[in-house]
Amino acid sequence: MPGTLVIGASQAGVQIAATLRELGDEEPITLIGEEPHRPYQRPPLSKKWLKSELVPGDVILRTREWYDGQRIDLVSGDRVVTIRRDADGTGLAMTQGGRQLAFDRLALATGSSVRRLTIPGTDFHGVHYLRDADDAYALEAALHDPANRRVVVIGGGFIGLEIASVARSVDKEVTVLEASPRLVGRVVSEQTSAFYLAAHRRRGTRVVLDARLQRIVGGAADAAGRRSRVVGVELADGVLIPADLVVIGIGVLPRTELAIQLGLEVAGGIVVDAHARASDGRTVAAGDCTAMPNPYTLGVPGLTRIESVNNALEQGKVAASTLLGRPATYASVPWFWSDQADLKLQIAGLSAGYDHVVVRGRPEDERFCVLYYRGGRLISADCVNQPAEFLAVRGALAKGHTIPPDRAADMSTPLKLSVTEPVAA
Ligand SMILES: Cc1cc2nc3c(=O)[nH]c(=O)nc-3n(C[C@H](O)[C@H](O)[C@H](O)COP(=O)(O)OP(=O)(O)OC[C@H]3O[C@@H](n4cnc5c(N)ncnc54)[C@H](O)[C@@H]3O)c2cc1C
Structure with a gap:
């Protein structure tokens, strides 16, 4: 009767709970987050929110009615401080507020927290x-x-x-x-x-x-x-x-304290496989808190930790499916955006290990792309005010295709018309 406990009520945690219901799960779901607010999107906080262009209703992920309708028990404003899992897979989480939450399926979506600056004076007002x-x-x-x-x-x-x-x-x-x-x-x-x-x-x-x-x-x-x-x-x-x-704003650190209590492998994030499964084989984890072998490093070994909404959502879906015993595989092209003044940056793919770049367009015009290559193959692109080119690159990467470097710079041809299958090495 205990059901699923999802710890961390933000992009990844809400997605896990939503996908469990979409996949037909009827078991109880508890979604707990330490923030006192209903789960919301973070990206607007450094953009329109700061300009006073939004109200809380613009950034919340789901309404109260949605949680009720989905029979998801949302607990806000309380933090899980200790957790244990027994050999039979059942477990118990204890919160700061004195709750005891029993579970037989567990998802960690604990995200990340800001990296603190360690010079003197950070506690001054302002x-x-x-x-x-x-x-x-x-x-x-x-x-x-x-x-x-x-x-x-x-x-x-x-x-x-x-x-x-x-x-x-x-x-x-x-x-x-x-x-x-x-x-x-x-x-x-x-x-x-x-x-x-x-x-x-x-x-x-x-x-x-x-x-x-x-x-x-x-x-x-x-x-x-x-x-x-x-x-x-x-x-x-x-x-x-x-x-x-x-x-x-000097970066974030993954929140791995509960994973460590559970004895899960942690290496720059909670280590998960392509099915969002942690090292015990039954706990799942998703979002900013995880490090995984991402298929879009295209052969560069090692684990990747991605801080993006897209990753939290895609990994959240995979994690939910895995919890239900139908392991899905993470296969989504990583992408990210950043809005600075009137400059919309969109990044597709992962550029780690690139050995060549092609600049398409003139950066001084504030409309251009930088395409990243490794061994002659397209692995990623940064596109500034070029949404169609971003979509072309994302689509190419999703199909395992490439854009030959010599054609990438040719501004007379839209990128989507230059997409080809990679030449076998
Ligand atoms: C200001 C800002 C702007 C951003 N802009 C962009 C952008 O433009 N594009 C983009 O793709 N991404 C952006 N991001 C990153 C994006 O928001 C994150 O990648 C995303 O929120 C990750 O979701 P998550 O669910 O994994 O983790 P988080 O959003 O970090 O949520 C984790 C939640 O778990 C809770 N939690 C942790 N431990 C416990 C515990 N023990 N008990 C209970 N609750 C717990 C935390 O309080 C938190 O609410 C931005 C982030 C910030 C802060």
């Missing part, structure tokens, strides 16, 4: 992170406060750059501090990084690369000992960058 709805409420208010004129964003990855774009759109003076020699360097090619550097500078954002941070500086605490406001960020060379608001 220093923000952005991961969840409460962070977004606080940052939205701070960005629209006229007293906060100068914004420093620490981290030039996608989230940092999206926040910088919103801050510029509401006329803040914005500085982005990036520790590495280029923006979004972990994910995209030098060409795409260089484009974003130029595009953000064109829009009036100051970008400092190779930034070495010393500390975040604040004023003195008040007489009551209350923490004071941030006044700037000091670099290792002693330069102080003044700031009324500091936003830290």
Whole structure:
């Protein structure tokens, strides 16, 4: 009678519960998440939400009526703190709020949490992170406060750059501090990084690369000992960058604490196979918290952890099917998007291990693609304001097809007309 326990009520967890019902599962389902809100989408939090263009109803994933109608027991605002699973497969999870949740099927969809900056001063008033709805409420208010004129964003990855774009759109003076020699360097090619550097500078954002941070500086605490406001960020060379608001976006870490309690293999994420099965062969896991051998590395060995909505949804569907004893195989082309000002980036595939790129179009026109190749075969593309080209690449990758590099640069032919079967090695 215990049924399925899904821990983590966000993109992956809600998808697992929804797919279980779609596949005809009649057993009880409990979906528990520690956030006090009904499950919602995170991507708008660094985009339209910060511009005050949305209300909570715009970002929720499913209505209360939907959970009731599907007989999914949604528990919000409580965290599973301990968990055990017995040899017969049944188990018990205990929550901070004192709940005891018995289960005979278990799905972990615990996602990721922000990586914290470890320099002094991160606790001054006016220093923000952005991961969840409460962070977004606080940052939205701070960005629209006229007293906060100068914004420093620490981290030039996608989230940092999206926040910088919103801050510029509401006329803040914005500085982005990036520790590495280029923006979004972990994910995209030098060409795409260089484009974003130029595009953000064109829009009036100051970008400092190779930034070495010393500390975040604040004023003195008040007489009551209350923490004071941030006044700037000091670099290792002693330069102080003044700031009324500091936003830290330096990446996320997978939440693996429950997997570790269960004795599951963890290596940069909860290790799962192509069926979303963890190392005990019966727990499933999906979304940001997992590391898996992704078919779209196209032969590059090792595990891949993907932080994207698409991955959470696709892996969630696979996990649900596996829980019901009908293991499906993860086969979806990874894709991702980022909106910065009027620049819509769409990425298809995984570029790890590329040995050649083709730039199609002129980055200075703010409409172009960078296509990534390995051994002459297309493996991925970054497309800026080129949705049709993105779809052509995604479609080609899904069929195991390629676009010959010499044809990729030919702007007179749409990419979809250049898709061919790969030549056998
Ligand atoms: C600001 C922002 C912008 C983004 N923009 C994009 C974008 O443009 N495109 C894109 O593809 N992706 C984007 N992402 C990434 C995307 O949102 C994530 O990849 C996606 O949310 C992953 O879903 P998930 O369900 O795996 O994990 P999460 O969304 O991290 O959810 C995990 C949930 O589990 C809960 N949880 C964890 N442990 C416990 C526990 N022990 N007990 C109870 N609950 C627990 C957490 O509180 C959390 O609510 C963005 C993310 C952020 C933060």
